[in-house]
Amino acid sequence: MATIHIDGRPFPARPGENLLQACLEAGADLPYFCWHPELGSVGACRQCAVRQYSGPDDRTGRIVMACMTPVTDGAILSIDDAEAREFRASVVEWLMTNHPHDCPVCAEGGECHLQDMTVMTGHAVRRYRFTKRTHRNQDLGPFVNHEMNRCIACYRCVRFYRDYAGGEDLAAFATHNDVYFGRHADGALENGFSGNLVEICPTGVFTDKPFSAVYSRKWDLRGAPSVCTHCAVGCNTIVNARQDTTRRVLNRYHDAVNRYFLCDRGRFGHGFIAAPSRLRAPLARIDGRPTPVPVQDALRRFQMMAQDGPVVGIGSTRASLESNFALRTLAGPARFSTGMAEPEHGLTRLVADLLRTTPARNPTLHEMESADAVLILGENVTVTAPRAGLALRQAVRQATFDIADAARIPRWMDAAVRTLGSEARSPLFIATPGPTDLDPIARATYRAAPDDIARLGFAIAHSLDPTAPEVADLPEDAARLAADIAATLRAAARPLIVAGTQYGTAALPQAAAAIATALAAHGVDAALSLVLPDCDSMGLALMDGLSLDAVRALARDGGIGTLVVMENDLSRRLDPAALDALLAAVPHLVVIDHTATPLSARADLILPSATFAECGGTLVSTEGRAQRFLQVLFPDLPLQAGWRWARDLAQAADPGKAPDWQDLDDIIAAIAAATPSLAPIGRAAPDAAYRLDGA
CATH class of the missing domain: 3.40.50.740 (Rossmann fold)
Structure with missing residues (x-):
């Protein structure tokens, strides 16, 4: 652990993080907008200014952005410095020049990050007396409201939607000092994680449209920890209710599972609780x-x-x-x-048995993100386990992080890391009967019937371990691909094999387990993730029955x-x-x-x-x-x-x-x-x- 000094007081800090995160972990009040713990730093809002000193003898120091400054042992900084406070106050003031006075009707009121940071900064009087800049709002579909006039141009929305989640239909359109975040035309957002814009946005630009129809302020809502029931990933949620009705579902942070993000199915799929089809009496x-x-x-x-x-x-x-x-x-x-x-009954029990007996690790969702080579064998993960698909999208970035590490660029310095590694991707191989949303970021895709995909998997296992059964009459292109995948997985430090039961054949999870077993035999730290369809499929497999x-x-x-x-x-x-x-x-x-x-x-x-x-x-x-x-x-x-x-x-x-x-x-x-x-x-x-x- 490093030690940093904030306004004369020492605090422990983790080496490798930035000063903003260190200050927040130390309990200091330092405002920010563009930084997000999962998205890293880009220095877009200039709100987290502090004065940093080069040493105990430095009496002048310099103003730096805390989110763009690495932690160093013995770092000395001041949040309460008069010039730093004035700088932050001026930033909030010009961010608020065009912001509407609609807090009483805004769906973010009471849990708005902009409100919190404005109060923290001390901005209470508006000097701007001219016509405000206004924008036309868009219809973004059934889940997300759009109120562009509240935007402060922090860029969180496009950084999540495009860079993190892989969406292509939301962008920043700009001319001079006029920036617009939206689609090229009205229409429903196409990405399956669009609902996270509601929690990512620090203002009220993107809000929960179904919740707006039954809106209550946060202090009028009752909440309880819950678990998503729409697939087998087990994302953690918070369910908010009022007057005996469910109002909304929010993401609940779990470090090993979903962390900061939910899929739209989990966020908006609670309507059945109050549906007309509910049974309410014997x-x-x-x-x-x-x-x-x-x-x-x-x-x-x-x-x-x-x-x-x-x-x-x-x-x-x-x-x-x-x-x-x-x-x-x-x-x-x-x-x-x-x-x-059958075959689902037998396949579910098989998955439990394979995970119990295969020597490879059964990874958490967060561990899947750090895999440096991934093989998806016969499973459309973005459909059967959407949040796992988002994790695999992050795994492709491991090559970028390796390049950044070699260049001594911190991983949280997002724009620099993405620019440096813009052409680098960790290998992702996808073998499925049909196209998937992850195909554009894959090194290679293979289209075949489920049984032929399983044959490819067993060929990979044989290539890794000659004692494994050989696959006869494998097409030449499949044999070359099997050899390439085997070599890539064996060279990786943390390879991951993903399969499941989507196509109703036992051969696919068996082939995946064979590959993971062969890798483990070579001392490779392999991981095996087998996807089941429903929220308690694994529980029934462990309970057993007819x-x-x-x-x-x-x-x-x-x-x-x-x-x-x-x-x-x-x-x-x-x-x-x-x-x-x-x-x-x-x-x-x-x-x-x-x-x-x-x-x-x-x-x-x-x-x-x-x-x-x-x-x-x-x-x-x-x-x-x-x-x-x-x-x-x-x-x-x-x-x-x-x-x-x-x-x-x-x-x-x-x-x-x-x-x-x-x-x-x-x-x-x-x-x-x-x-x-x-x-x-x-x-x-x-x-x-x-x-x-x-x-």
Whole structure:
């Protein structure tokens, strides 16, 4: 650690960072606009001016921009210096000359970085009395509002959108001192991470359009930590709510996972919580029509159903571990299904087994960003795991960082690093059946059927390790590509292999594991990431259960009296003929779900479950990371968590043997006792009594 002196007081600082970040970590109040911890420094706003002295004897010093000045051991600087304060005040003043007086109606009001920095700088009186510069705002689609008149030209938006996320339809258009950030014409932003502009922008130029329709000031919102449920990456979020409705989802920093950014699916995909299709009361089929019934009546109906034969439970990869386990307890381990049909059922278990047994590392999302050679084998990552795709886009920059390191340019000096390494890219190889969004930054792409891509993967493994099985009759171009990829991966310091289950073949994850194993045998620090489709696919793989095919066989043999389905629309898992045959062979169908589906329309009994915002629970990401989401909405009964419904059904069917779980702690303890592989989930979050306010 280095030591820097701020206004006469010593503070520890990390070597390699800039003075602005060091000052902020030391708790000093130093305003800034253009700098962002993930985007680095460009020195565009000139707001973080400090006076730096060359040594103890220097009484004059010089004004420097803290974001562009490296930390050195013994550095001496002053934030409170009169000239530095005057410089910062003048910067805020000219930034505010054209800024509108719309704080009372601006959606950023109360959480606006510009407000905070203006107050910090002491700017309170506007001397400018002339006509303000005005801009025409654009329609940027359904997610992002545009109010260009609030812009202070910090360039954060285009630096994130173009440089970091790879978007091409947002740019800076400038003439003289008039700068416009927008598209060449009105139209929806095309990049899948456009919603991050809302949090990246330090003013109110880009705001959350769905949130604006149900707007509340930040101090009127209730928030709770949560986990995104739209893919298996497990990005951390904050859900904000007011008056029993979800208002918005924000990014929640997690150093090993999503860090500062979310995909648009995770940010804006919460509309189903208040959709007209929500189920809010128990429904029983009476005279062929779903009819609302009291809870006790619903439970008595289930008690009678359970007397007609064995209860079989079908879980879901979109339900929490607790809900799946409660259903497993209700039906019994031998009559519990993961809710996946083949081949997905077997592939999900295969992925868990490969990650458990392959000697290569299972990387965090942040570790994927530092890979210096990447092979994507048969998976369109930007579709199945968007945030992982954004991480791989950063991995391509490792060659640029190596060049900057050799030139002794700090990595946070963004403009200089990008200019120096503008033509340098770390190798990214993509082998997929169709085009992907990452193709433009790939060294080579290979288009083939999934099985042929797997053959390419096994050929790479053989090229790395001659003892691995040889691939016969490989086309000449594929053989050359396999040799090139193998040589590149072996020469890399931190190679990464990415595959998944998207195309329904076991050969692709097996080939990826074979490559990672061959690299590890050579002492290479290889990483293997296998992508699963849903937020709790890995949790179901670790819990285990029957496939839907096995459930269909049970039904054909008359082995099911009542089928209970937890948050799983089987019409999306089975073809219509298979689903019809299953339901025809089952005397009773009970659906526990939060949303009306084609399956629930055919149920004899429907029980309304809570969404991720209305209860707590645990999800296991594709990395195998158990994470807890907490409750932010408190709906009235009968709406309750799926695991509570399963508990109530078990108590109705057999009061003497049913569990008596009262809160998450109880059921988590039961999961840990019954499933050793899931025992660590108790450490995923604080206990059930946890509240953000400490109450």
